[in-house]
Amino acid sequence: MKDLFEKIYRDKGPLGKWASQAEGYFVFPKLEGQISNRMKFQGKDVITWSINDYLGLANHPEVRKVDEEAAKQYGSAYPMGARMMSGHTDLHEKLQNELAQFVNKEAAYLLNFGYQGIMSTIDALVGKDDIIVYDVDAHACIIDGVRLHMGKRFTYKHNDVESLEKNLERATKMAEQTGGGILVISEGVFGMRGEQGRLKEIVALKKKFNFRFLVDDAHGFGTLGATGAGAGEEQGVQDEIDVYFATFAKSMASTGAFIAGDQEIIDYLKYNLRSQMFAKSLQMQLVVGALKRLEMLRTMPELKKNLWTIVEALQSGLKERGFDIGTTQSCVTPVYLKGSIPEAMALVRDLRENHGIFCSIVVYPVIPKGLILLRMIPTATHTLDDVRQTLDAFDAIRDRLNNGTYKRMSAALIETMGE
Numbered sequence: 001m002k003d004l005f006e007k008i009y010r011d012k013g014p015l016g017k018w019a020s021q022a023e024g025y026f027v028f029p030k031l032e033g034q035i036s037n038r039m040k041f042q043g044k045d046v047i048t049w050s051i052n053d054y055l056g057l058a059n060h061p062e063v064r065k066v067d068e069e070a071a072k073q074y075g076s077a078y079p080m081g082a083r084m085m086s087g088h089t090d091l092h093e094k095l096q097n098e099l100a101q102f103v104n105k106e107a108a109y110l111l112n113f114g115y116q117g118i119m120s121t122i123d124a125l126v127g128k129d130d131i132i133v134y135d136v137d138a139h140a141c142i143i144d145g146v147r148l149h150m151g152k153r154f155t156y157k158h159n160d161v162e163s164l165e166k167n168l169e170r171a172t173k174m175a176e177q178t179g180g181g182i183l184v185i186s187e188g189v190f191g192m193r194g195e196q197g198r199l200k201e202i203v204a205l206k207k208k209f210n211f212r213f214l215v216d217d218a219h220g221f222g223t224l225g226a227t228g229a230g231a232g233e234e235q236g237v238q239d240e241i242d243v244y245f246a247t248f249a250k251s252m253a254s255t256g257a258f259i260a261g262d263q264e265i266i267d268y269l270k271y272n273l274r275s276q277m278f279a280k281s282l283q284m285q286l287v288v289g290a291l292k293r294l295e296m297l298r299t300m301p302e303l304k305k306n307l308w309t310i311v312e313a314l315q316s317g318l319k320e321r322g323f324d325i326g327t328t329q330s331c332v333t334p335v336y337l338k339g340s341i342p343e344a345m346a347l348v349r350d351l352r353e354n355h356g357i358f359c360s361i362v363v364y365p366v367i368p369k370g371l372i373l374l375r376m377i378p379t380a381t382h383t384l385d386d387v388r389q390t391l392d393a394f395d396a397i398r399d400r401l402n403n404g405t406y407k408r409m410s411a412a413l414i415e416t417m418g419e
Contacts, residue, residue: 014365018341026345026361034059035253037381041358047386049359049376054223054331055303056380057293058253070288078284083110083270087281095291096258102294103221103229103246104238105260109270112282114247114257118216119145120275121245121259122185124268125214126151129180131171133164133211135197137190142216151180158190161201168209182210188217188231189224192362192375194328196220196231203240212242222251223331228297228304243269248286252293256282306380307331310387314378317391323398333376335394339401342410344372347397350406355393 012019015027024030031048033039035058039048057063081087092110100108111117122145126132132146136155146153152174157163164184171182186197203213217230225233230246232238243265247257259269270276296303311331318325324336339347341363351357362373376390400406 021345026348029358031358037379037383037386039358041352044353044356046352046356046358047382047390049333049357049378049390051379052250052377053253053379053381054251054307054377055253055297056306057251057296057303059381060296062296063253063289063292066292067285067289070285074284074288076283076285079281081281082277082279083281084277089281089284089287091284091287091291092282095287095294098291098294099258100260102227102298103244103260104233105244106263107266108258108260109266109273109276110282110287111257111259111273111276112279113255113275114218114245114249115141115144116275116279117247117257117259117273118142118245119148120273121214121243121269122146122183123148123274124272125212125243126183127180129175129178130183131175131178131180132183132185133167133171134185135159135187135190137193138185138187139191139216139218142185142187146185151178159195159198161198161205164202165205165208168205168211171211172209181212183214184211185214185216188215188220189330189332191219191332192334192366192373193326194219194330194332194334195326196224196234196329199232199241200235200237203237206240213240214243214245215241216245218245218247218250219330219332221246222297223304223307228301248290248293251297252290254286254289254293256286256290303380307378310378310380310382310384313384313387314376314382314390317387318394321391321395323394331378333378335374335376337372337374337398337401338370339372339406340370340410343401343406346406346409347372347401348374350397350400351393355389355396357390357393 031039031041035051035053038045079087079089096108096110118141126149128150130151132149132153134142134146134155135158137158154167154171156167175182186202189196220231222228224231232241242261244260248254315325315333326334328334344361344363348361360375362375367373
């Protein structure tokens with residue numbers, strides 16, 4: 001019999017094998033200072049394009065004041081216990097009601113964390129006889145939620161409605177045999193590519209197939225739609241989304257999440273979500289802070305307007321200079337380049353050390369081998385000067401990538417790693 005840890009000693013995984021070269025700089029980096037468009041990295045000032053603070057609320061003085069007052073009043077423990085036992089308050093209910101109203105649903109329920117919450121929601125919605133059909137590019141939290149499912153599941157090609165329809169045909173035949181139902185899952189905005197899920201086309205398939213629709217709108221909530229209610233509002237199909245999920249970790253610059261839908265569905269979920277039934281309630285300081293943030297989303301449209309001014313300047317500037325940003329339809333701004341992982345390391349080091357630009361690097365296995373993805377998150381705190389400086393830096397690093405500078409710089413590392 002093998003030692004359980006043998007595989008760990010033998011194979012660190014596609015990302016783990018780079019740990020000695022990457023940790024502390026390319027992965028697990030330490031940004032310092034106030035959350036903003038400009039922070040410090042290893043003692044240097046950098047323009048930060050890796051902070052999910054879309055609306056600039058993390059350090060907004062009104063938000064900081066409310067967070068501080070809530071911490072003084074409630075501390076970090078209250079309420080103690082799970083919601084069903086001893087952790088329920090009027091303010092939890094108030095936040096739920098206001099969230100439901102904001103996203104045009106009958107009811108909402110708070111979740112402690114986005115990742116944990118969507119997993120538990122999927123688990124609670126389906127039984128062993130049910131079938132899940134989900135986008136192949138779904139976020140890891142959705143994939144992990146699907147893994148909990150003891151029944152059948154199918155993936156459809158990313159944002160491919162024809163592929164979805166074929167899989168719905170397969171799922172329908174299977175559901176007729178098992179006596180179960182069908183759950184379709186998409187993201188409102190896909191966090192790597194920035195594309196909106198094809199929600200309008202998906203709900204149109206309800207005329208032909210009997211399924212329920214769950215949307216993870218982590219990146220759409222607060223950034224899309226006339227009022228900021230998300231991708232469903234943007235596409236005019238919010239009413240057709242059966243279970244709407246969003247997190248506080250993006251536009252709300254906080255911790256927590258929520259689900260929203262018809263009252264009866266939310267009532268069922270709140271009594272069957274294992275991650276909430278058996279976990280401590282969301283702390284009061286976070287609840288109070290979320291109420292303030294939601295108020296600002298509703299009453300300060302200039303936050304979203306400022307965000308989109310930066311988004312449009314950045315994305316149009318990149319396209320004008322010939323960069324490939326894919327087909328993003330959101331604030332998420334991917335920049336695709338061709339190169340190896342060692343070249344990507346050299347490129348990012350150059351960006352940070354010589355140009356003062358900090359953005360996230362995404363490589364294989366998240367994207368195909370030979371591609372480098374620089375993922376940028378514009379925020380309302382960025383300036384047009386930030387955009388101009390960044391565009392000039394990207395011109396410079398593209399030239400060095402194309403003329404082989406980074407390949408030469410990374411030659412020793414490539415040899416060491418056998419790449």
